[in-house]
Amino acid sequence: MTVLNEMNNAALELECTVIRNAPLCEYTSFKIGGPTDLLIKPDTVKKAASLLNQCKLLDIPYFILGRGSNLVVSDAGFRGVVICTSELDSCEHKGDGVVECGVGVKLSSLCKFVCEEGLSGLEFAYGIPGSVGGAVYMNAGAYNGEMKDVLLECDHIDTSFNVGTFEKQQLELGYRNSVYKTNGYYITSARMQLSYGNKKIVEERMNRFMNSRKEKQPLDLPSAGSVFKRPEGNYAGALIEMCKLKGYSVGRAKVSEKHAGFIVNTGQATAEDVKKLIRFIQDTVFKKTGIALETEIEFL
Numbered sequence: 230m231t232v233l234n235e236m237n238n239a240a241l242e243l244e245c246t247v248i249r250n251a252p253l254c255e256y257t258s259f260k261i262g263g264p265t266d267l268l269i270k271p272d273t274v275k276k277a278a279s280l281l282n283q284c285k286l287l288d289i290p291y292f293i294l295g296r297g298s299n300l301v302v303s304d305a306g307f308r309g310v311v312i313c314t315s316e317l318d319s320c321e322h323k324g325d326g327v328v329e330c331g332v333g334v335k336l337s338s339l340c341k342f343v344c345e346e347g348l349s350g351l352e353f354a355y356g357i358p359g360s361v362g363g364a365v366y367m368n369a370g371a372y373n374g375e376m377k378d379v380l381l382e383c384d385h386i387d388t389s390f391n392v393g394t395f396e397k398q399q400l401e402l403g404y405r406n407s408v409y410k411t412n413g414y415y416i417t418s419a420r421m422q423l424s425y426g427n428k429k430i431v432e433e434r435m436n437r438f439m440n441s442r443k444e445k446q447p448l449d450l451p452s453a454g455s456v457f458k459r460p461e462g463n464y465a466g467a468l469i470e471m472c473k474l475k476g477y478s479v480g481r482a483k484v485s486e487k488h489a490g491f492i493v494n495t496g497q498a499t500a501e502d503v504k505k506l507i508r509f510i511q512d513t514v515f516k517k518t519g520i521a522l523e524t525e526i527e528f529l
């Protein structure tokens with residue numbers, strides 16, 4: 230029996246959803262990426278820890294996938310196991326504005342949930358198409374808000390497969406950065422402190438931010454959001470536009486005409502198209518402005 234068969238059986242024994250040769254393009258907002266051998270969706274933390282342990286025992290590489298909205302997956306796909314968080318999707322208001330949720334919860338669902346509870350503080354996140362786990366990992370933010378403003382603590386599975394908790398200061402949250410970007414832990418849940426607000430006002434702010442996204446971002450085409458981090462004192466989109474790269478394309482990957490900070494998939498774009506386009510943008514912007522653009526999106 231191959232190790233992948235062993236892994237498959239272990240996941241089935243744990244009663245997890247398992248998909249063999251899962252096309253990762255279907256699990257990313259960019260709609261790009263080849264298959265992975267196994268895609269597994271644990272619905273409890275215990276099962277997730279057991280799967281991670283099994284990957285180690287069988288020496289199988291694994292990758293943790295949220296909603297795939299910040300990723301460029303290679304055209305060859307991923308040899309190994311993708312452990313998807315989407316079924317860790319509980320969400321609870323514990324009282325006094327403290328909300329606890331599993332990492333698989335979509336940010337937009339969480340925003341709607343807390344709005345219904347009359348809680349304020351997460352309006353900025355409405356419209357970010359990721360999961361809570363991805364948002365903690367990235368310290369996602371928009372409209373002058375970021376996860377750092379609301380996070381109290383996070384639970385995780387560490388690299389020895391023990392569960393643990395980090396308090397806010399241990400999360401080392403910075404601009405699109407957290408401790409989880411370097412430690413390889415599997416974040417399992419997050420607790421946030423929100424404040425009581427007026428439901429109508431919360432809803433209005435959420436809708437205002439969403440309308441602003443619709444107006445400024447190319448939401449009609451697949452993408453992974455802003456490709457580059459904001460350079461100090463500047464905006465990546467403005468620099469790219471200044472270099473006359475709006476609309477420039479490599480294969481079917483194109484610098485959005487609507488927002489130059491986005492690369493869009495105009496149909497069947499490959500990861501190679503995206504990578505070549507990114508390098509071209511970085512080279513051009515550097516030559517013309519001396520500014521080195523760093524990618525915000527991640528590559529698998």
Ligand SMILES: Cc1cc2nc3c(=O)[nH]c(=O)nc-3n(C[C@H](O)[C@H](O)[C@H](O)COP(=O)(O)OP(=O)(O)OC[C@H]3O[C@@H](n4cnc5c(N)ncnc54)[C@H](O)[C@@H]3O)c2cc1C
Pocket residue numbers: 258292293294295296297298299300314332356357358359360361362363364365366367368369370371409414415416417446448452453454455527
């Ligand atoms: C149209 C559009 C608009 C966007 N707007 C914004 C915006 O305004 N602000 C912003 O910050 N981002 C934005 N993004 C980017 C993206 O939505 C965020 O970065 C989001 O937080 C990623 O979450 P995800 O679940 O999709 O993560 P994924 O893309 O699945 O994963 C991203 C990284 O996080 C890791 N990860 C995910 N879950 C876990 C976990 N549970 N434990 C450990 N590691 C984990 C993955 O391994 C990977 O390295 C946008 C994207 C799109 C497509």
